[in-house]
Amino acid sequence: MTATTTTDSPDFTEWQNVLDLIRYASAEQRDELLFQVLLTHDEREALIARVNIVHELLNGERSQRKISELLGVGVATITRGSNELKHQDDDTKAWLANFLAQNKPNQ
Numbered sequence: 001m002t003a004t005t006t007t008d009s010p011d012f013t014e015w016q017n018v019l020d021l022i023r024y025a026s027a028e029q030r031d032e033l034l035f036q037v038l039l040t041h042d043e044r045e046a047l048i049a050r051v052n053i054v055h056e057l058l059n060g061e062r063s064q065r066k067i068s069e070l071l072g073v074g075v076a077t078i079t080r081g082s083n084e085l086k087h088q089d090d091d092t093k094a095w096l097a098n099f100l101a102q103n104k105p106n107q
Contacts, residue, residue, distance in 0.1 A: 049073050051100070053081040058097035 012018065025034040035044065049071050056067045057078070064078040085093060 049077070050081065053078055054085065054096065055100045055104070057082055057085055058093060058100065 022031060022034065025031045052071050053067060056062055064075055067078050068075045
């Protein structure tokens, strides 16, 4: 058994630390397990909603009110997603729209 030292601060303090964990877990094909441990059922459902919100906003075919009705989330949630997208440049939004369109599940 190896000795560990304890500090008065957490080991993971940056968003980049979390992204690195996700990348490592994905490389080992353990990302699903990581997300199941880190996120509650409700948080996973909220993440699904957020992906759909961004996809719908970038698609531009529905109003925020219609997206709210479609996804069963509040208009304020749609507005927060819209506000986050406003911080992105056109190239990023185009990449994201294309990425989501190419990777949507077959229905």
